[in-house]
Amino acid sequence: MMPDTHESSGTCNGARQQCAPEDILRRYWGYDSFRPLQRDIIDSVLSGRDTIGLLPTGGGKSVTFQVPAMLLPGITVVVTPLISLMKDQVDNLNAVGIRAVYLHSGLTLREINLALDRCRLRKAQLLYISPEKLQSPSFSDSLRLFDISLIVVDEAHCISQWGYDFRPSYLRIATLRQMFPTVPVLALTASATPEVIDDIASRLLMKSPAIFRRSFTRDNISYIVRDTDYKEGKIIDILNKVPGTAIVYVRSRRRTRELAEMLLAAGIPAAAYHAGLMPEDKQERQNAWKAGTTRVIVATNAFGMGIDKPDVRLVIHYDIPPSLEEYYQEAGRAGRDGLPSFAVLLTCRHDKATLSRRLSEAFPDKDTIRRIYELTCNFLNVAVGEGYNKVFEFNLPLFCTRFHFHPRVVDPALRILSQAGYIEYSDEVTTRSRVMVLMQRHELYDLELPDTADAVLQALLRTSTGIFADYEYISEPVIARRLSVTEQAVYDNLLLLSRMHVLHYVPRRTSPYIMFTTSREEPQHLIFPRAVYEDRRRHAALRLAAVRRFAFSNDECRVAGMLRYFGETAAEPCGKCDVCRAMRCSSRNAGNTAMRQRVIALASQPSGIAIDPLVSILGAPATTVINLVRSLVDEGTLTPRGDAFYADFNTKQPH
Numbered sequence: 001m002m003p004d005t006h007e008s009s010g011t012c013n014g015a016r017q018q019c020a021p022e023d024i025l026r027r028y029w030g031y032d033s034f035r036p037l038q039r040d041i042i043d044s045v046l047s048g049r050d051t052i053g054l055l056p057t058g059g060g061k062s063v064t065f066q067v068p069a070m071l072l073p074g075i076t077v078v079v080t081p082l083i084s085l086m087k088d089q090v091d092n093l094n095a096v097g098i099r100a101v102y103l104h105s106g107l108t109l110r111e112i113n114l115a116l117d118r119c120r121l122r123k124a125q126l127l128y129i130s131p132e133k134l135q136s137p138s139f140s141d142s143l144r145l146f147d148i149s150l151i152v153v154d155e156a157h158c159i160s161q162w163g164y165d166f167r168p169s170y171l172r173i174a175t176l177r178q179m180f181p182t183v184p185v186l187a188l189t190a191s192a193t194p195e196v197i198d199d200i201a202s203r204l205l206m207k208s209p210a211i212f213r214r215s216f217t218r219d220n221i222s223y224i225v226r227d228t229d230y231k232e233g234k235i236i237d238i239l240n241k242v243p244g245t246a247i248v249y250v251r252s253r254r255r256t257r258e259l260a261e262m263l264l265a266a267g268i269p270a271a272a273y274h275a276g277l278m279p280e281d282k283q284e285r286q287n288a289w290k291a292g293t294t295r296v297i298v299a300t301n302a303f304g305m306g307i308d309k310p311d312v313r314l315v316i317h318y319d320i321p322p323s324l325e326e327y328y329q330e331a332g333r334a335g336r337d338g339l340p341s342f343a344v345l346l347t348c349r350h351d352k353a354t355l356s357r358r359l360s361e362a363f364p365d366k367d368t369i370r371r372i373y374e375l376t377c378n379f380l381n382v383a384v385g386e387g388y389n390k391v392f393e394f395n396l397p398l399f400c401t402r403f404h405f406h407p408r409v410v411d412p413a414l415r416i417l418s419q420a421g422y423i424e425y426s427d428e429v430t431t432r433s434r435v436m437v438l439m440q441r442h443e444l445y446d447l448e449l450p451d452t453a454d455a456v457l458q459a460l461l462r463t464s465t466g467i468f469a470d471y472e473y474i475s476e477p478v479i480a481r482r483l484s485v486t487e488q489a490v491y492d493n494l495l496l497l498s499r500m501h502v503l504h505y506v507p508r509r510t511s512p513y514i515m516f517t518t519s520r521e522e523p524q525h526l527i528f529p530r531a532v533y534e535d536r537r538r539h540a541a542l543r544l545a546a547v548r549r550f551a552f553s554n555d556e557c558r559v560a561g562m563l564r565y566f567g568e569t570a571a572e573p574c575g576k577c578d579v580c581r582a583m584r585c586s587s588r589n590a591g592n593t594a595m596r597q598r599v600i601a602l603a604s605q606p607s608g609i610a611i612d613p614l615v616s617i618l619g620a621p622a623t624t625v626i627n628l629v630r631s632l633v634d635e636g637t638l639t640p641r642g643d644a645f646y647a648d649f650n651t652k653q654p655h
Helices: 021-029 038-046 063-071 083-095 109-120 133-137 137-143 168-179 194-203 231-242 253-265 279-291 324-331 351-362 365-378 397-402 407-419 450-464 476-483 485-500 534-552 558-565 580-603 611-618 621-632
Strands: 052-056 075-079 098-105 124-128 147-153 183-187 211-215 223-225 245-247 269-272 296-299 312-317 341-347 391-393 423-431 433-438 503-506 509-516 638-641 645-646
Touching: 038 052, 038 211, 052 168, 052 194, 052 341, 063 147, 063 183, 063 391, 075 168, 083 098, 083 124, 098 109, 109 137, 109 223, 124 133, 133 168, 133 580, 137 168, 137 509, 147 168, 168 194, 168 231, 168 423, 183 194, 223 558, 223 580, 231 253, 231 312, 231 341, 253 296, 253 638, 269 279, 279 296, 296 485, 312 324, 324 534, 341 645, 351 534, 365 397, 365 407, 397 407, 407 423, 433 450, 450 476, 450 485, 485 503, 534 558, 558 580, 580 611, 580 621, 580 638, 580 645, 611 621, 621 638, 621 645
Parallel strands: 052 183, 052 211, 075 124, 075 147, 098 124, 147 183, 223 341, 245 296, 245 312, 269 296, 312 341
Antiparallel strands: 391 509, 423 509, 433 503, 638 645
16 A cells, blocks of 8 residues: 655645645646635635535636645545546646546446556545446445545536436435545535525535635626527627627527528638537537637537636527526636626517426426326336336437427426436436447458458457457547547448448447336326425426516616525626616716706806806716707707807707
8 A cells, every 4th residue: 555645746845734725726726826715615625624615607616626635635536527527627637747537437447447546546636527427336335445535516506406407316426425424525516596505515415514605796797688589690790799709509409500500601610519419529619619710609508517718708698598597607608717708698579488388398297297207118118017227228309209299398207207216317428339249250360351440350359358249338539549540430440340240330329318216107106296396396487587587677787686596685786787788878868868958947047158157067077068068059959159158949959
């Protein structure tokens, strides 16, 4: 066993705990001081207390656990929902000398074992995992052998049934706390209502957690709502007026393609992004956008967590989001560098009706849910009393076509069934590529194959021992690196080998899956507790009401309304949103009208009124008064005579 020291990374004069957080920050990140609340959260964690940190998007959440990880003696386990996010963070940490590893379902067995070995040998300070890993008994057994000092739950709102982005897989995180009851837990999120915060604390079994909340105000973002019947044209107009990188959020994959093509036709570099793209396509488009080659990403909400580009000047929402939490998260991608930026929500006359339908679509009646459950079981060939703990890929389009249901009904019904505990439904899971060799080993010697195809086959045979007996998972990027060829070349040659019946190749793809958490029930025996249906429906109605008020009410500052929803009270209007600007303009016009009437009244005196006494009486800037008098003279309401001005009542005064 290696000694409990970390001589190269994470040390400060040889002892981790003797180092101040500021020293760590300066050494690895190059900053002299923390942002607001970062140091408070770090101190709370280092004291061993359960902690909840609510920091806005771009508020520096990662530092609040990465710095403590360098000061605590054991491993910091970070549970995060996005593979791309954990990979980026681990790569960045390793680049500056901080030892970190990650584990997720997309890794090979060898890669997983190497990462676990590094943790066992204390060669890693941070371990990033997906919540799905916690369902593996073997992984849980491995964790028990580690010296864990801190458990971090990123995007913690995903664990709350009252949150906008509840994920059943997050419920497994509580098992970590049960395994390590004395290890402090840090929960981080960028948006949460008071009710969600309470639910997070309860579900993570927190003990009197310290709660640190930074104001959700983003002073550099101007929130604008624009009503238009031609949203496409308005988007082009806005992009032409506001320079810089932009994101356009929509709610359907089809629309991402349509809008991206429209922008390209208008001469604006754009690309579509959604969960249905292959991972390499996602990465390519994201990289082009980050590099500035693509100016605009037109995306679904799949383009969200983990996106770290500080100079986004504009975020446009083509469709109204289902909650203020989601809107705040997505709008918060703008202006992370602190410079002036805009978040624009487009509305039209049909959007109110669309919002009204969302509640009924999100909560089909219980008989419909029971019917969809029954048909799903039939579709997957699961008999009554069977299915427990079995996983099935679920072809949603085929199901809807076969049974004449709209996806907008089926998807929420499956989610309610997940909440009720009958199934676990995940709508966007990327299945790993897998291969099985169909020929006998001796038959392979007689094959005449192109050089690259032969090299791919030999690589498979060297690394996959059971490939003749069953399907084995493979990684095209790993094979490509080993052979010094492109991933596309590996893919093309695997397809060639499959067409030649040398092997059967199942490429990775993104598709929903259903896992039965109970044996199949008769539909009449399904029970939906109040917390699963009635209470969640009530909370959804409140979220929609908040969105409706934000989008369609013009009597309150946009920021003030949003802050009130998140449990804050705005001291004063933001002054930057469209409502504040309209009110300021109205006030200015009202002030001009009052001043105009005062000038006319003073000029109505027999002696008239000169400029100097007029400025003194009105108490306004001389230029303002002079400009007003000039306009009144131009329209014929005032007449200059010597140094004074007189009201001409024979002239009709404009209203």
